[in-house]
């Protein structure tokens with residue numbers, strides 16, 4: 619069942635179109651990789667879906683809610699945004715404890731104190747940071763901060779999780795931990811996940827389907843197995859083989 623869809627989407631900067639997506643759809647409960655060369659528009663696509671970038675045109679069908687993106691009100695945007703979790707490449711930490719960093723979103727939502735405590739403890743356990751709950755968040759390692767960001771994004775149980783190159787600056791052991799956490803979160807909640815990644819092996823390991831973005835367009839989209847083993851376009855074949863694409 620398709621639950622997330624964008625249509626007639628264009629993003630322009632200085633009168634130049636940098637994203638042009640007539641249609642893209644994502645099924646509920648699957649993990650998608652968004653792949654493509656640098657500057658092709660991957661992050662912009664993620665930011666449009668997260669309502670951080672306003673497109674020149676486009677509709678978003680978000681789990682039963684249809685919105686015209688250029689005329690979306692702040693209030694409506696906020697209510698949709700609260701159903702999504704976003705993990706950027708380099709998350710910034712609030713100057714407070716790990717616990718407070720994860721609790722912040724729930725406090726904004728004015729949840730009862732005890733509910734917050736239970737949810738935060740549960741999220742910290744999932745990302746294996748229970749032991750660090752009372753430490754200052756900005757004293758932790760890059761890999762641990764990335765897991766705090768994931769806990770922060772997951773703690774209010776979003777229906778959609780958006781990851782923008784979340785492991786790009788991590789060493790292999792932290793990449794492995796982060797991937798394990800993603801897999802266990804997905805197994806537990808069946809969250810729909812969209813992940814921009816430059817790491818092809820990671821996309822193979824984690825995703826059910828992939829999209830290839832090139833020059834602002836989605837050139838290819840298919841399940842992960844055929845995407846990697848029988849790509850249809852020359853550009854994707856070249857990209858997989860490590861050749862320059864134009």
Ligand SMILES: Nc1ncnc2c1ncn2[C@@H]1O[C@H](COP(=O)(O)OP(=O)(O)OP(=O)(O)O)[C@@H](O)[C@H]1O
Nearest residue numbers: 631632636654655656657658659660661662663814
């Ligand atoms: N705020 C902005 N103002 C002007 N141009 C922008 C802006 N944000 C992005 N762009 C341009 O839009 C294009 C797509 O950028 P985007 O960050 O989406 O690419 P990307 O595929 O995620 O790249 P990378 O893999 O290097 O992160 C690039 O040419 C970029 O320079």
